[in-house]
Amino acid sequence: xxxxxxxxxxxxxxxxxxxxxxxxxxxxxxxxxxxxxxxxxxxxxxxxxxxxxxxxxxxxxxxxxxxxxxxxxxxxxxxxxxxxxxxxxxxxxxxxxxxxxxxxxxxxxxxxxxxxxxxxxxxxxxxxxxxxxxxxxxxxxxxxxxxxxxxxxxxxxxxxxxxxxxxxxxxxxxxxxxxxxxxxxxxxxxxxxxxxxxxxxxxxxxxxxxxxxxxxxxxxxxxxxxxxxxxxxxxxxxxxxxxxxxxxxxxxxxxxxxxxxxxxxxxxxxxxxxxxxxxxxxxxxxxxxxxxxxxxxxxxxxxxxxxxxxxxxxxxxxxxxxxxxxxxxxxxxxxxxxxxxxxxxxxxxxxxxxxxxxxxxxxxxxxxxxxxxxxxxxxxxxxxxxxxxxxxxxxxxxxxxxxxxxxxxxxxxxxxxxxxxxxxxxxxxxxxxxxxxxxxxxxxxxxxxxxxxxxxxxxxxxxxxxxxxxxxxxxxxxxxxxxxxxxxxxxxxxxxxxxxxxxxxxxxxxxxxxxxxxxxxxxxxxxxxxxxxxxxxxxxxxxxxxxxxxxxxxxxxxxxxxxxxx
Amino acid sequence: xxxxxxxxxxxxxxxxxxxxxxxxxxxxxxxxxxxxxxxxxxxxxxxxxxxxxxxxxxxxxxxxxxxxxxxxxxxxxxxxxxxxxxxxxxxxxxxxxx
Numbered sequence: 001x002x003x004x005x006x007x008x009x010x011x012x013x014x015x016x017x018x019x020x021x022x023x024x025x026x027x028x029x030x031x032x033x034x035x036x037x038x039x040x041x042x043x044x045x046x047x048x049x050x051x052x053x054x055x056x057x058x059x060x061x062x063x064x065x066x067x068x069x070x071x072x073x074x075x076x077x078x079x080x081x082x083x084x085x086x087x088x089x090x091x092x093x094x095x096x097x098x099x100x101x102x103x104x105x106x107x108x109x110x111x112x113x114x115x116x117x118x119x120x121x122x123x124x125x126x127x128x129x130x131x132x133x134x135x136x137x138x139x140x141x142x143x144x145x146x147x148x149x150x151x152x153x154x155x156x157x158x159x160x161x162x163x164x165x166x167x168x169x170x171x172x173x174x175x176x177x178x179x180x181x182x183x184x185x186x187x188x189x190x191x192x193x194x195x196x197x198x199x200x201x202x203x204x205x206x207x208x209x210x211x212x213x214x215x216x217x218x219x220x221x222x223x224x225x226x227x228x229x230x231x232x233x234x235x236x237x238x239x240x241x242x243x244x245x246x247x248x249x250x251x252x253x254x255x256x257x258x259x260x261x262x263x264x265x266x267x268x269x270x271x272x273x274x275x276x277x278x279x280x281x282x283x284x285x286x287x288x289x290x291x292x293x294x295x296x297x298x299x300x301x302x303x304x305x306x307x308x309x310x311x312x313x314x315x316x317x318x319x320x321x322x323x324x325x326x327x328x329x330x331x332x333x334x335x336x337x338x339x340x341x342x343x344x345x346x347x348x349x350x351x352x353x354x355x356x357x358x359x360x361x362x363x364x365x366x367x368x369x370x371x372x373x374x375x376x377x378x379x380x381x382x383x384x385x386x387x388x389x390x391x392x393x394x395x396x397x398x399x400x401x402x403x404x405x406x407x408x409x410x411x412x413x414x415x416x417x418x419x420x421x422x423x424x425x426x427x428x429x430x431x432x433x434x435x436x437x438x439x440x441x442x443x444x445x446x447x448x449x450x451x452x453x454x455x456x457x458x459x460x461x462x463x464x465x466x467x468x469x470x471x472x473x474x475x476x477x478x479x480x481x482x483x484x485x486x487x488x489x490x491x492x493x494x495x496x497x498x499x500x501x502x503x504x505x506x507x508x509x510x511x512x513x514x515x516x517x518x519x520x521x522x523x524x525x526x527x528x529x530x531x532x533x534x535x536x537x538x539x540x541x542x543x544x545x546x547x548x549x550x551x552x553x554x555x556x557x558x559x560x561x562x563x564x565x566x
Numbered sequence: 567x568x569x570x571x572x573x574x575x576x577x578x579x580x581x582x583x584x585x586x587x588x589x590x591x592x593x594x595x596x597x598x599x600x601x602x603x604x605x606x607x608x609x610x611x612x613x614x615x616x617x618x619x620x621x622x623x624x625x626x627x628x629x630x631x632x633x634x635x636x637x638x639x640x641x642x643x644x645x646x647x648x649x650x651x652x653x654x655x656x657x658x659x660x661x662x663x664x
Contacts, residue, residue: 061637067627127631152637202612206605230642563662 042208043197049188051147052217054161054178056226057440063161063179063271066150069125069143071133075112078140083112086138093132094122124148148272153226155270156233159284160224160263160438162386163271176282178220178438179271180386185442188217221441223259228252228526231555233264236530239548240266244536245513249285250552251417255425255518255527257453258434260383287383290391290414291531294498294541295334295351296516297410299468300423301359302348304371307464310362313345313471317358320347324354327402331357334497348471349478351495353409360408368404369396372413374459375423376433383418383436384451391415410498411506420516421529423459427469428492428518428527430462473521481515481546486554488564492524493517493549495541500534510534513541515549525560528552 025033054063071090078086087108091101111119121141125133130143149164162177174183191214196207203209232250240248249265265285269277283289305311321340324331333353339346347355360368372378378393391414394403406412418436426433435454442449460468472492476485481495496514499506513535518527528549535544556562638644 060640061634064634064637065630066634067630127627150634150637152634152641153643154641156643198609198612200613202616205608205611205615226642230646234646558657558660563664 041196042194043201043203045193047191047193047214048147049190049214050216051149051164051172051188052186052219052444054186054220055222056224056229057222058226059221060226061150061152062157062222062224062226064150064152065147067127068146068148069127069130070120070146071122071125071130072142072144073112073119073121074117074140074142075114075119076117078112082139084109086141087112089136089138090121090133090141093129093136094125151270151272155268157224157229157264158268158271159265159286160385161271163274163282165274174386176387177284177385178222181384182220182439182442186217186220189215191215216444218442218444220439221443222438223254223257223261223440224263224438225261227559228262228556229264231559232262232528232552235548235552235555236264237266239530239544239551240532243513243532243538243544245532245534245544247285247533248531249289249417250528250530250548251286251421252526252528252552252556253421253425253436255428255434255524258422258425258436259440259453260436260438261526263438282387284385284387286417287381287385287388288416290389290416291512291533292413292498292501293410293415293420294496294512294514295410296420296424296494296496296514296529296541297413297415298348298351298356298408299427299472299494299516300371300375301356301363301368301408302344302471303427303460303464303468304367304375305359305363306344306467307371307460308363308367311344311359313467314343317342317344317347317352317355319358320352320354322354324357324405326357326405327400329402331405345471345474348494349475351409351475351479356408357405360404365396365399365404368407369393369399371459372407374433374457375426376456377413377415377419377423381416381418381422381436384438388418389416390419410496417529417531420514421527424516424518424529425527426459427465427472428524429465431458431460431465433457433459469521472517476517480540480542481550484547484550486550486557486564488566489519489553489557489562490521490565491517491519491550491553492521493519493546495546497539497541509539511539511541513539513544515541515545517549517553519553519557520562520565522565525562526556 051065053061053065056062075083087105088101090108091105095101095104108121111121125143133141151161160177162175162179162181164172164179165175167173172187174180174186179186192210192212194210196204196209198204232252236248236250239245247266250262251260252262253260263284263286267281269281274282302311320338320342322338331353334351338354339350339352342350342352342355344355344359346352347359363371372393378390380388380390393413403412422434422436433456435456437451437453439451441451469492472494473490475495476482476491476493479495481493485491494516496512496516498512498514499508500510500512502510512531512533514529514531516527516529518524530545530549530552532544538544
């Protein structure tokens with residue numbers, strides 16, 4: 001009986017121990033074991049979303065994605081005697097330059113000699129390099145696929161596009177320009193495929209299969225016309241060299257829709273190798289640079305006065321016979337020549353500062369200030385580029401008579417090129433201030449969103465716009481830049497030469513030379529602003545920016561098949 | 567008087583039940599065999615499926631590379647340099663025909 005009792009007890013203890021063990025595995029460790037089993041039975045594949053393409057208005061590629069690879073090595077699976085041979089074989093493929101073969105090979109040998117299971121050997125391996133390495137049939141190497149941005153036009157439109165970098169977590173993120181502004185639309189959402197696998201790692205087709213589809217990024221179709229973009233980049237680069245300017249920028253806009261047809265600024269950078277360039281190059285000067293517009297601003301002030309019926313084209317200026325003294329300052333004309341009894345048309349044609357003081361006085365501070373705001377200065381234009389800035393206009397109460405006088409000819413007031421071109425577009429299209437847009441359409445596999453032209457407000461009456469337009473045509477045909485203008489075409493435009501404020505005063509040798517205008521004047525196809533920073537061959541807009549404007553205009557007339565009218 | 571009705575099992579019903587029962591069992595057995603056969607066959611398709619997936623990925627990749635190559639050849643910078651190499655010049659004077 002005693003034996004039976006002990007046997008029973010031992011069995012019971014075993015039973016209890018088994019129960020405890022089962023409780024441990026099935027209750028306490030259940031989740032851990034379940035996940036381990038899932039890891040063995042299932043494989044998770046992350047499907048990266050492809051970043052959307054950026055396309056010109058005709059659908060051709062401006063930016064797309066391109067596969068790129070990271071080469072890695074598995075040092076512990078390699079034959080130690082073969083590592084040097086492998087390193088030299090790789091080095092020959094990875095460097096086209098034979099001088100670097102030894103340097104790269106030594107670097108690879110160092111990496112492969114580490115006591116590691118996995119080591120990254122080279123990033124950004126191209127598809128052709130990958131193919132060459134695979135053909136070598138080397139042991140212990142592998143590739144990880146990644147994606148990079150591909151720019152078929154090279155550094156063209158760099159400021160417009162921005163670039164794709166990484167955020168603090170190492171994830172891809174767009175910066176500046178379109179890549180920054182539309183990062184959310186372009187990047188897409190990555191997906192996941194989870195399926196059961198067999199012992200060899202192949203999928204079991206009748207097993208469980210879960211999928212969360214990746215949503216690729218949306219494509220952006222731009223208003224940018226690649227021919228217009230090519231023309232302005234080529235002409236601007238040549239102009240910058242010819243006139244010895246520190247920087248240059250140009251923007252072309254469709255005045256009827258506000259669509260940006262082309263945009264360029266120099267110096268620029270290569271968006272594929274943005275990290276090799278100084279950070280100050282990243283800024284798009286067309287939307288981020290503040291400058292004093294100089295005489296190009298006169299057409300807006302004149303338009304305001306005409307719209308209020310305070311002046312007419314034949315109104316005489318009764319203060320244009322000499323310099324004007326105001327608040328301890330003397331206001332002169334740019335050439336120090338004075339034309340008594342100039343009409344308002346003459347004031348624009350000869351870019352007469354004293355005549356503009358006359359106009360501004362007629363307008364008064366209240367209306368002047370209100371028109372500046374209505375023309376869109378002091379607020380962002382809403383252009384779909386990440387780096388837009390907007391200089392503030394000083395509060396009305398701080399303005400003195402001298403401020404009103406100098407602002408009438410575009411000094412003492414800061415604008416951005418995009419604000420300026422938009423304001424002049426309002427004259428070109430009959431008085432409507434448009435919202436500028438680079439993107440025309442946002443498209444994915446299933447849907448598309450068309451960006452419609454948006455009128456912000458009517459700033460001036462159509463009749464006033466018509467009168468200013470004729471003044472601008474006269475400025476081109478009779479003004480200082482008339483020798484450069486193409487014959488037979490009616491172009492409306494205005495030169496601008498603004499001195500640059502340096503440490504509280506204006507430096508007369510450093511200027512921003514610009515020209516703003518539109519053509520053909522009677523049915524404008526484009527409005528364009530050309531700007532040079534500190535040109536050294538001549539400080540005047542009429543001798544630098546104006547010739548470039550007309551050179552571009554001539555090419556655009558051919559491109560748009562516009563024949564001369566005279 | 568109490569009438570006691572004796573319920574006898576119906577022979578025909580008995581036969582019907584057995585027949586269908588054996589049919590169901592046979593069907594189940596057949597299904598089991600089919601499943602084993604299908605499983606055995608489908609298992610080998612996993613490898614084929616994997617190969618096809620790899621080919622599909624490679625082809626998409628090649629497609630993307632070729633699209634980019636086309637874009638590169640079509641780029642205006644490339645066309646401008648090629649046309650300059652071939653001796654093409656920009657028009658110097660334009661004649662408009664009215």
